[in-house]
């Protein structure tokens with residue numbers, strides 16, 4: 001099938017060289033024509049996943065990897081395959097585009113990112129195991145969640161109490177113990193008699209602290225107990241339990257985490273069991289696809305260790321633990337040894353109020369374990385320990401990483417203090433909700449290195465500063481956005497409006513508490529001008545554009561509206577895109593388990609400054625696009641031009657610029673203008689593209705044949721007379 005002369009005439013020894021000479025590897029070629037079987041074989045035979053394209057410059061002028069090409073072609077299967085084999089999701093073209101920039105469907109973007117993360121952790125894990133061997137650690141994580149004053153900390157104390165002390169405790173402890181709210185998260189390793197070693201995470205129920213919870217709620221080897229007070233009225237109870245289950249779901253992307261629902265204050269009710277079963281049934285039916293909720297009903301007096309339900313709960317924990325440990329993998333040896341040394345290091349190498357090590361100190365400590373440990377190996381091991389929740393590995397942009405040896409300290413003593421309403425009361429946050437460095441110093445006066453704390457607060461995106469002296473902590477904002485901050489412009493006739501909505505897709509979805517404050521931190525960091533911020537909104541400015549980012553009153557949708565008094569549509573589009581990217585990145589970081597739907601805002605309703613936001617579904621938009629381009633809103637009672645909604649209207653001379661596509665295939669058709677050398681692409685088995693006007697050379701017929709074992713799926717070149725070859729053709 002190969003005309004050797006064609007290959008040789010080009011000075012190549014092999015077909016592969018021939019194809020590569022033109023800048024596309026065989027892999028690019030197979031992907032372009034959707035030959036998944038061939039792609040698989042090429043990968044198996046060691047094809048270079050990161051090779052850049054070059055030849056077909058009108059197509060790929062910016063040097064794309066196989067993953068860029070597959071994403072652009074919308075070949076989800078191939079994209080997944082490449083990612084599973086470790087293709088780099090962060091690879092950038094010369095124009096700075098990553099493969100995900102070619103995927104406009106948010107759900108696909110997020111699931112691909114998730115897959116890439118999982119693959120990265122896997123690869124790192126296997127490399128570490130190869131380098132250092134493994135060790136079994138019999139530990140699991142127990143997260144105690146639920147509304148404030150439910151009895152979580154009390155339950156934990158009862159869990160820890162051994163049989164003899166339990167007898168005394170159950171009799172001696174006074175009935176009315178004062179409530180001491182947990183600030184942040186109380187983390188510790190403890191022994192639960194009958195269950196064993198557990199790493200316990202006792203989360204504060206007070207809503208102020210929830211902003212930082214999502215960083216620590218992923219379900220690697222975790223059992224969640226959601227505790228609620230049976231004496232609270234039914235409606236509140238249901239709402240609170242539902243909220244916590246949504247929260248757990250929003251923070252987790254792994255297969256369904258184990259959850260136990262338990263009610264407290266058994267001592268104060270005779271009919272509680274019935275109500276507890278009802279709530280369990282209700283929640284199980286709603287969350288059955290997302291969480292593994294135990295079907296046992298628990299009604300506890302959290303203060304008493306020796307009651308039947310407490311014993312049953314411990315039995316269940318023991319059973320779930322052995323299920324978890326069945327699948328638990330060995331920990332890389334260096335990591336396992338570091339875990340054992342952490343308490344000692346915190347005691348001996350850190351100041352008492354600040355269990356943090358700078359990289360050099362940490363490396364020095366690690367050398368006590370392995371004299372020859374190198375930076376890369378130690379970093380990978382530390383990242384893995386961070387993934388397990390044992391330490392916090394904080395990479396800094398222009399400096400070496402910082403290691404927090406006790407996540408508990410950061411959660412409780414730092415985040416807890418920052419978020420505690422009494423530490424930064426509103427009257428202290430003088431103007432524009434700003435906290436001064438002096439005020440921060442005062443709150444943390446017992447910690448010597450306040451600058452280090454501030455670095456950590458910034459790294460965890462809890463605050464931002466424009467001058468190093470004044471800090472905005474979005475999680476502390478209290479004021480909602482006053483309506484007068486978004487009013488019609490002085491020139492309504494010329495003003496162009498459009499926008500998007502990102503909405504929680506399902507009743508089991510919510511944006512985790514960290515989501516909006518972190519979006520606000522990112523807006524401060526990433527936009528040119530300082531935005532105005534409120535608890536439920538932000539207003540941003542850039543050149544001719546203003547944008548409003550507003551949470552819906554129920555917190556289940558974010559609306560992004562852009563407008564320009566000068567009618568500057570391209571800048572509006574750019575701004576919208578920028579904000580969408582921020583929103584999506586933050587969702588991936590702090591709410592990876594939340595499924596969302598994108599909707600398009602009614603431009604006319606925005607223009608009329610209606611109190612509420614009105615929107616269209618993507619299906620409505622796509623249907624209208626396929627027909628006459630007009631979409632009707634049932635509630636608003638009017639119709640709108642889809643182009644107005646998507647782009648603020650298209651101008652003749654703007655054709656092709658900044659168009660927004662919603663599926664990869666549409667992007668392919670809409671976004672690219674192929675310069676002067678346009679060619680025809682027809683889909684289907686015998687797809688070909690006419691290269692008559694491409695100047696780079698006369699490639700001839702290039703044919704990809706079957707992928708049977710005999711030809712190993714190697715691309716084959718069909719012989720042709722060099723010089724008059726204009727068709728590149730692929731066949732199965």
Ligand SMILES: Nc1nc2c(ncn2[C@@H]2O[C@H](COP(=O)(O)OP(=O)(O)OP(=O)(O)O)[C@@H](O)[C@H]2O)c(=O)[nH]1
Nearest residue numbers: 148149150151152153154177181182205265301302
């Ligand atoms: N009668 C009775 N009191 C309980 C029970 N469980 C907890 N309490 C009391 O309820 C109050 C709150 O208990 P905590 O354990 O501090 O509650 P928490 O869920 O940790 O609260 P946060 O840390 O604020 O989220 C304390 O005064 C406890 O003594 C129970 O089952 N019965």
Ligand SMILES: [Mg+2]
Nearest residue numbers: 152153181182
């Ligand atoms: Mg507590």
